[in-house]
Amino acid sequence: MNLPEPRGPLSAAVIASLRGGTPPEAVAVDEQVPVLSDEDAQLALWVLFELHFRGFDDVAGDREWDPALLRLRGNLEARMEAELREATRPALHAAPDSGDLAEDLFALVAADHGPSLASYLHRHATREQVLEFLAQRSVYALKESDAHSFVLGRLDGPVKAALAEIQYDEYGGGRPERLHSTLYADALRAAGLDDTYGAYLPQAHVETLAANNAQAVFGLRRRLRGAAMGLMAAFEATSSLPCRRIAAGIERVGLPAATAAYFHEHVEADAVHEQVAVRDVCAGLVAREPRLRADVLFGVAASLHLDALVGGRMLARWGAAPQVADGRRSA
Amino acid sequence: MRLCPGGPLLVRGADVVRDEAGVAHAVTRPVVAVCACGKTGRPPWCDGTHKVVRRG
Ligand code: FES
Numbered sequence: 555m556n557l558p559e560p561r562g563p564l565s566a567a568v569i570a571s572l573r574g575g576t577p578p579e580a581v582a583v584d585e586q587v588p589v590l591s592d593e594d595a596q597l598a599l600w601v602l603f604e605l606h607f608r609g610f611d612d613v614a615g616d617r618e619w620d621p622a623l624l625r626l627r628g629n630l631e632a633r634m635e636a637e638l639r640e641a642t643r644p645a646l647h648a649a650p651d652s653g654d655l656a657e658d659l660f661a662l663v664a665a666d667h668g669p670s671l672a673s674y675l676h677r678h679a680t681r682e683q684v685l686e687f688l689a690q691r692s693v694y695a696l697k698e699s700d701a702h703s704f705v706l707g708r709l710d711g712p713v714k715a716a717l718a719e720i721q722y723d724e725y726g727g728g729r730p731e732r733l734h735s736t737l738y739a740d741a742l743r744a745a746g747l748d749d750t751y752g753a754y755l756p757q758a759h760v761e762t763l764a765a766n767n768a769q770a771v772f773g774l775r776r777r778l779r780g781a782a783m784g785l786m787a788a789f790e791a792t793s794s795l796p797c798r799r800i801a802a803g804i805e806r807v808g809l810p811a812a813t814a815a816y817f818h819e820h821v822e823a824d825a826v827h828e829q830v831a832v833r834d835v836c837a838g839l840v841a842r843e844p845r846l847r848a849d850v851l852f853g854v855a856a857s858l859h860l861d862a863l864v865g866g867r868m869l870a871r872w873g874a875a876p877q878v879a880d881g882r883r884s885a
Numbered sequence: 886m887r888l889c890p891g892g893p894l895l896v897r898g899a900d901v902v903r904d905e906a907g908v909a910h911a912v913t914r915p916v917v918a919v920c921a922c923g924k925t926g927r928p929p930w931c932d933g934t935h936k937v938v939r940r941g
């Protein structure tokens with residue numbers, strides 16, 4: 555893909571620097587504005603992180619490790635982490651501590667009452683709204699689970715084996731046509747949408763960008779490996795039931811079977827992934843490194859928080875009342 | 886093979902899983918979750934329904 559259009563001074567400075575091969579111009583940032591709700595900052599972050607994923611056709615490859623860009627990104631990441639820690643404090647304060655981390659994680663997810671996009675898509679969404687949802691989701695799904703792969707090299711033993719097992723399934727189990735990102739591209743095409751990587755980045759809501767960026771904020775930093783795995787596990791644990799609803803909604807509005815197929819696959823796949831992610835990856839990691847417990851919980855709470863923002867934005871845009879929470883989403 | 890409390894049976898390394906009626910289902914994943922609560926909508930696989938059953 556090529557560099558996107560900027561959405562404000564910060565993303566403009568980043569994009570101009572990448573395009574021109576010049577150091578980024580200093581931009582005065584208003585630290586009062588939360589990074590989480592600042593689309594200019596989130597787009598800047600998304601673009602900077604993308605250098606570590608597929609990159610851009612119009613950017614020289616070595617800019618991935620440009621110290622000035624890394625410093626700029628580090629500031630944004632630190633603010634985003636602090637905001638997420640603040641936002642999740644109440645949920646974490648109320649989190650159970652039974653001595654069985656797997657049960658605590660499932661309970662934390664079950665206690666979440668964020669708005670359910672899946673219930674709305676299931677029963678009420680128009681065909682246009684379903685298409686809009688699919689387009690928003692593509693920002694993540696076309697690079698599905700890639701951020702978690704960065705964590706593999708930081709784990710060992712049974713925890714590494716468990717994450718590899720999940721990733722192998724996300725990556726099609728040896729069949730490239732079954733890569734979840736490929737299934738998503740198929741789903742988009744069947745629905746008449748553009749399956750080009752990054753095609754819907756210009757329409758991505760700030761919440762969509764933030765949820766996508768959080769995976770990289772945690773996944774690219776060894777210190778945050780516990781949070782990265784908590785985020786991944788919450789993603790998997792809020793997927794099976796919602797995906798069944800979304801698939802039913804897709805069928806209700808008459809979109810093709812290939813579009814629903816991605817969601818049907820996730821009903822089954824994520825019923826497996828959530829067990830492996832919560833029990834073998836998260837609980838396994840904390841058994842080896844007990845001081846990571848707080849960060850694993852933080853990752854779970856951050857995922858629920860971001861998901862509520864993504865769903866809330868879309869429901870508000872459609873004038874829909876928040877639906878009853880049902881353990882949402884797909885990974 | 887491992888039973889997840891309140892949830893499915895995780896099975897690793899199987900080629901085929903037989904449901905109660907004896908019908909064989911091919912395994913295409915490194916691990917599969919076989920429904921142990923009896924409430925799944927797509928037997929023999931777990932589809933997450935056990936959570937609703939448990940809570941409701
Ligand atoms: S064990 Fe999960 S649906 Fe039955």
Ligand SMILES: [Fe+2]
Nearest residue numbers: 698724734885
């Ligand atoms: Fe997936």
Ligand SMILES: [Fe+2]
Nearest residue numbers: 790824827885
């Ligand atoms: Fe998954």
